[in-house]
Amino acid sequence: MSERGRLAVYLPAALALAALLVLAFLRMPAFGGTVHLYRDLAVPAAVRHVTANVVSAVNFDQRALDTLGEESILLGSVVGVAALLRPAQRESERRPPRTGRTLESTGLLGYLLLPVTLIVGFDVVAHGQLTPGGGFQGGVVLATGIHLLYLAGSYRALERLRPVEVFDAGEALGAGMFTVLGLIGVLAGTAFLQNFLPMGSFGALFSAGTVPVLNALVGVEVACGAVVLLTHFFTEDLTVSVAEQDDGSHQGSEKE
């Protein structure tokens, strides 16, 4: 369909949808009001299980089964990207091109921020049940922190720090142990993924029962998953080149 045709379909549809949405918004509870039925149920449930961060309590205690599904979506997408980006038969994996020049200040800042970012990532994962954050957020911080090494100028150093097999295994382990912990709960006589560990005292690092454990497992899974995901994109961009172009012309098509 031509661009003009697409626009002709889009504009009336968008106008109609916008009108319907505004009609719906007008009958919704007023913005900022005090009636929040789910809140009134979720907050006491979180306090009963000694979880200071109610969002974590919802994610890893009250809706832990949904989080298992969410984690599986992440695992599935990493597997999907790996399948889509695997080198085809006519391609060969090549050595990475020479690293380009990096500003010294960029390099210095990258190396300085690398340990800081990793510590922040571990902190966000470890205190997910107490302060804002958790496995998903901290895992992404950890995975991006490792890639500061690439920004600081050395893809080789990144490759040494990042043995992909370890992260592959870590991702599978994080996702698998989540289910195993749920099954341990079943064996211990509770429901699947029910909070069966001792709750501890409010605000302590080891409180909220299974929430910090599930948080850590999700942190491992997300960090490893994101690293594996980015590795596939890096490999595709930096080290794989089409074999047909190997007769001298491949230098131009490779990206720095």
Added chain:
Amino acid sequence: MSIYPYCVAAWLMLAGAYGIVRSRNMVHAVVCLSVCQSGTYVLLLAVGYQHGATAPVFGSTTTPNRNVVDPVVQAMTLTDIVVSATVTALLLALAIQVNKRQRTVDPNELVALKG
């Protein structure tokens, strides 16, 4: 104007869709889809907002009380962001594959299915 935040959510979704319609580059289309999805974050957070309420995180200084914004929609927003990130990753991988096979990332130039 108590429906203003909801309208921002709707506007983000429609603006993202407009970007996809006008897109000449698949990477651009993927980013536009992310804009669409951020409309849902705004909608969810707007639904859970309460004037004068604090974050649903308690500690030594804030004793548990019910005067907080809705934590359930915040947890759903987190799920939403994770799903959005995975969708973006998959679509970008698909865009790379299309570029490899068709030597273009312009959706207008993709005419026939190729095995």
